[in-house]
Each structure stands twice: as structure tokens, then as C-alpha cells.
Amino acid sequence: MALGKVWVFAEIAGGKPVPVALELLAKARTLGSTVEAVAFSPDAASAAGELGAHGATTLYAGTDPLWGELLLGGPAADALATLVAEHQPDLLLFGMTYDSRDVAGRLAAKLDVPVIANGLDISETDGVTVHSSAFGATLNVATRFENNAPAIAIIRPKSFAAEPSGGGAAAVVPVTSAIDPKHLTTRVTDRVADVAVGPKLEEASIVISGGRGLGDPKNFELLDQLAAVLGNAAVGASRAVVDAGWVPYSMQVGQTGKTVKPAVYIAFGISGAMQHTVGMKGAKAIVAVNRDENAPIFKLADLGVVGDALKVLPALVAELQKRRS
């Protein structure tokens, strides 16, 4: 372990660190001798227990109430730059999420160091190397930092499994640097959540996704029915149907949507464009139903059914109901 200090940037939602922060902590423990976390949120301190239990010994916490009202990127990059100058971490890990991307990008520009994004893994042998995939995951690409400190890497969610370290709560070190008044004009005035029922896409053990091949937005009801009879299943979608306004963006799986790694992923009427498959190819098993036997999705499928999704779906729902009773 050649790295000294590794920092994980932890976004806080509802007083808890977001899942990717815990995933990154698991990896950070294998890379550095000291693992610490940084968070900016009015209730950041309440995350010290969970962050500590996943390996962070210290939590640098900005708890000014303003952190709940401002767009994170600008002020968080400022505060982090000050902390970096003071504590000199070797590596900073960010999750590939909206707010973290903003913070990492601005921080890199402030510190005049490169940032490597879209990472799927990270390793350390004589320098830090970020591993990512290109061209629809047909190539693995390794990118190395050239001795710049700190190295800043943005890693896709679900790249690592979160794992408790058995550690106690992280020691909370308050971040005292004041927020520059120039940031006060950029405010989040409302937060709106799409209504979703059942388990989250990222956490469900079965993900059932629909694409343009379903023909009509109302056919997504068939996916909801299937999810209901399966239990612990969530419904996802391709970007084609999100862009068409059939379902909200929060259901999109893929390069510009969510990454899922369920036990089983079932794709109905999805062609299997590489921008879709990068978000689901980590599933343990993949089932695809598509009318076109040449659809690229069949290259990934453990079980492929060449046929009409609108015929298979109702029959499958009925069959599973029968097997349950």
C-alpha cells in the first residue's frame, strides 16, 4: 500500500451517506493507510457513524445550514481546495453522480490537476491508475496519473461492493472556512422527486426494463405487474422511451442513466445499444425478449426469447401468479 491518505467525497441524503460513498470507502481501504471522508451538508455530522463503520477514521464536515440551500459544486470545490492544501491527501475519490461531478471538475480546475472520470476500478502500483471501459465495454482502458498530487478520480456507482470495516464512528472535524458570498446567488429553491413504488432500481434483485419495442407508454403497466408478482423487482427503461416522455428519467438505465447490477436483468423490446448495455451488463444473469433475432442485446443474454414482448409479458405474469398460488 503505497498511498498515504485517501479521501472519499461523501454526498449526504437524508442524513445518510449515499451508497456510492460506502462503496468507495471499501476500495479506499485497500489503497491507502489513512482513509478519511469529506461531506458538506447541514446534517453531515450524523453520517459519521456509518462512514466510520465503513472505514473513514475522520470526517471533515461542513455543516453550515447554507449547504442545504446552495448548489454544491462551487462552494464545495472551494472548501475542498482549502482542506487539500492543509491535509495533503494523495488521492480523492468521487462517485459519478451529478453533484460529485460538479465538485470534482471545479476542484481539479482550481488545483490545476487532471481528473479521470468514468472509472470502474482503480489500482496503485508506482502511481495511480484508473480503469474504465470504452466503446460499449468492448475495450478496457487504463489511464495513469503522471505524478500529480492529489490524484482525482470519479468512479461509477456499483463498481465496488460496500463492506463494513468494523470501525467506530469517524472523528468529526468541523470545516470552518466560510462560504464565499459569490456562491449565495446560486440556490436550490425546490427539490422534486419522481414518485416511485417498490424497491430502488439500484437495490432491487430483479430489474425489468422496457424499451421502444413496447410500442406504447401504457404497456409499461405490464412491467409493473411483472414487478409486483416477482417482488423485490424494479422497473427500468431505455433512453429512447425516457426521451419520448413515456417514463421519467429516474428510470433510465445506461451510460447517462443508472448502473444496475441485479441478480437478473430482463429487457423487453430493447435493442441493446452499447450506451444501454454499459448500465446493465454487470447483472449476474440477463434475459432478453426481442422480436428481432439479430438485436445486439442477444449477444449479452443468458436466455434470449425471439418474439413479441407484448405476448410474452402477460403470459409470464399469469404463469408466475399461478406458480405462486
Next chain:
Amino acid sequence: MKVVVCVKQIPDPNTTGQLDPTTHLLKREGVEAVLDPGDEFGVEAGLQLVEANGGDVTVVSMAPERGLDAVRKALAMGASKGVLISDEGLRGSDALTTARVLAAAIRREGFDLVITATESTDGYTGVVPQMIAELLDIPAVTFAKTVTVDGTSLTVKRQTEAGYDLVQATLPALVSVTAGVNEPRYPSLKGIMGAKSKPLDRIGPADLGLEGAGGATAGQSISGVDPAAQRAAGSIVKDDGEGYLRIADFLAEKKVI
């Protein structure tokens, strides 16, 4: 209102990209260059804003000479002016170098609002917009699903993991727009003809006070490229009316039902 839109030209996304085995740079030879489809949303957003509020749209691109086609397409859609920054030394630039060049060009033009896409279709590092904003010392309201401007006040519906945030900011600012924010217009024949006489600045890094900027100064390098492991072939069956049974059995076998 002065709007500057960053547009990138990329190898046609409908052909599979390849990395040069020795330089590890994207192979551009023999592949048609097009305006990044993501940036068409940015150009459209800029045009709609100046149509509603007055002003004009300038497009800025850092690309080799043949990136001219992408700039011309944006001009044909309705932008008033193009700036193309080209230099052999810029080949292989990382995100920060790209942002530094673009920020300098944007500053040179003057701006109230800078628009980019959230990520490029070929590179998708997705941090160039935030870096540009930091270098220009302006707010970055990223991942916009809708953008409205009223005087100097900017309102954005910003994509989040759960839904969206409503964000208010004050110009000057940068906005990165998500795909699908609007319906990019097709250049009309009149637009295509008119584009030829619109002002087009072709400059190099030296014109921006950035002599020597480029790939050679990048703080990162590609150290390996390998083919990814492919999934083992599965069983593909034609639905004979009982395909649903195969799926039910498969789910049972995987112990998820």
C-alpha cells in the same frame, strides 16, 4: 444577451470507435466527423433563449481543421458567429487543457451565458463544463432539463438521481443541458447557404495566450488498452408460444422466484 455555446465535433457515433494501437488516441482517419448530437441540444437551447430574450449565439469549438463542418452546422441552425481553435499540439488534450482553451476563447468573445452539453458522446468525461465555469469564475448550473432566462436571472430544472431540483442563479453563468431538453431544429436550405457568409474566426492557442497548451502538457496518460472479456453465449430460443415458460423456469433456476 450574449450566448456562447461550446460544440464538439466527434467521429460519427454510428460507427464503432477505435483507439490507435500505438498512440492510444481516438482514430479519426476514415471516420466521418459530425457535430456531437448532444451539442445540438445546446445550440437549440441557445437559439431559443436569444429568440425569447434578444441577443445572439456564438459557437466555440476546439478541434482539428475538419471540425469546421460541425461549426458550420451550428451556424446553419442559426448561430451568428463561429470560433474554431485548432492546433496540432492540442491533439490528445485532457479535459483540463480543453477547458482552459475553451474558457480563454469564451472570455475573448464576451458572454452572459455559456451553454455546453453534459458530456460528449465520444469522450464522456463530463467535467469540461464545470472546469470552464471554474476558470471563468461563474456558477455552473449543470444537467439542465429546462432553461429560462428573465433579465439576468436564470431558472433551471436540474436533473437529479431522484427527480429534479429547481435552481435559481444570476448571469453570467454556465448551463450544461441534458439530451432531450428540446427538439434541435434541422438547418434549412436558407440557413445552410447563409452560414457561408457568417463570421468565422479560426485561431490557435497563441491567440489566446496559451502557447504550448496541449496533449504534451496533459497530466495523465493511457497506459493500457485491452479487449474486454465477453459474456459466454447464452441460449436463444424462438418464441413458439411457450417462451414465457422458459423465462419462468430460468427465474426459478436462478432462485429469484
